Amino acid sequence: MPINFHDARNRMTYTTRTADESWRSFMRETVDVRNKRIADIGCGGGIYTKALIEMGAAHVIGVDFSSEMLKGAASTCKDMQDVSFLQGNAYETKLPANMTDIVLERGLIHHLDDLDACFKEACRILKPGGDFIIQDRTPEDCLLPGSKHNIRGHFPEKFPRLIDFEIARRHHSDQVSQTLERNGLRLSKAFTLWETRCIYTDFDELENELLNRSGRSILHELTDTELRELIEYIKEKLDSGQEPIIEKDAWTVWAAVKA
Numbered sequence: 616m617p618i619n620f621h622d623a624r625n626r627m628t629y630t631t632r633t634a635d636e637s638w639r640s641f642m643r644e645t646v647d648v649r650n651k652r653i654a655d656i657g658c659g660g661g662i663y664t665k666a667l668i669e670m671g672a673a674h675v676i677g678v679d680f681s682s683e684m685l686k687g688a689a690s691t692c693k694d695m696q697d698v699s700f701l702q703g704n705a706y707e708t709k710l711p712a713n714m715t716d717i718v719l720e721r722g723l724i725h726h727l728d729d730l731d732a733c734f735k736e737a738c739r740i741l742k743p744g745g746d747f748i749i750q751d752r753t754p755e756d757c758l759l760p761g762s763k764h765n766i767r768g769h770f771p772e773k774f775p776r777l778i779d780f781e782i783a784r785r786h787h788s789d790q791v792s793q794t795l796e797r798n799g800l801r802l803s804k805a806f807t808l809w810e811t812r813c814i815y816t817d818f819d820e821l822e823n824e825l826l827n828r829s830g831r832s833i834l835h836e837l838t839d840t841e842l843r844e845l846i847e848y849i850k851e852k853l854d855s856g857q858e859p860i861i862e863k864d865a866w867t868v869w870a871a872v873k874a
């Protein structure tokens with residue numbers, strides 16, 4: 616069953632990590648967030664909202680259509696200043712037009728059917744010359760083979776039906792680029808990012824994260840029994856003993872500017 620973002624039991628699912636330096640450094644190389652007003656749309660548990668404030672943004676507004684996700688985000692950012700939250704839809708955020716320097720949409724667009732409506736709204740709220748950063752996985756990113764770092768790649772190896780599930784919900788890179796261009800957003804670059812998702816001190820830590828399905832909507836497609844089978848499969852594949860495990864995810868980033 617697909618993840619229900621509005622279920623209180625999932626409130627903390629996107630709060631359990633911090634943004635790694637691999638993410639912060641790609642952002643620094645792509646856009647200057649210092650002293651900027653930023654909208655983090657589909658902010659989930661606020662991991663990246665918080666990172667943007669830490670990186671020097673003047674103000675970040677986290678927008679999400681789920682009041683439960685926003686409660687998680689508020690808890691992640693409870694010690695931060697210059698942050699606020701708004702319940703709103705990516706298709707119609709309720710934010711004013713032409714007021715935002717940067718819009719970030721991380722891990723959002725594979726949950727959306729209507730990319731045109733989403734990008735049109737991002738363009739509406741951006742100032743002219745403002746930056747739009749989209750980070751998501753393409754079908755190709757999802758089909759990369761499993762390895763000691765790409766743990767996610769092992770999921771469809773064990774349960775091939777997940778390939779169809781991923782392909783059905785993921786947008787192709789060309790489709791994203793073309794949708795940007797026809798909604799007033801000029802693509803400046805698109806590239807692959809290997810983001811360190813988490814460093815686990817041992818397999819038990821990873822096992823616990825997988826068992827809780829934390830921040831991994833795809834695991835909501837597996838039954839509890841299948842999830843345990845998957846964990847056993849990954850344990851054999853990693854053969855990590857008590858070694859730390861460095862998990863890295865492959866993403867595509869599209870950086871665009873409001874024309």
Ligand SMILES: C[S@@+](CC[C@H](N)C(=O)[O-])C[C@H]1O[C@@H](n2cnc3c(N)ncnc32)[C@H](O)[C@@H]1O
Pocket residue numbers: 620629656657658659660661662663678679680681684703704705706720721722723726727832
């Ligand atoms: C995979 S999570 C990503 C969370 C966060 N951006 C991150 O990278 O950790 C996707 C988030 O998008 C939100 N979402 C999904 N569809 C949405 C929509 N139409 N409008 C606003 N938020 C949406 C969900 O509630 C969820 O919090």
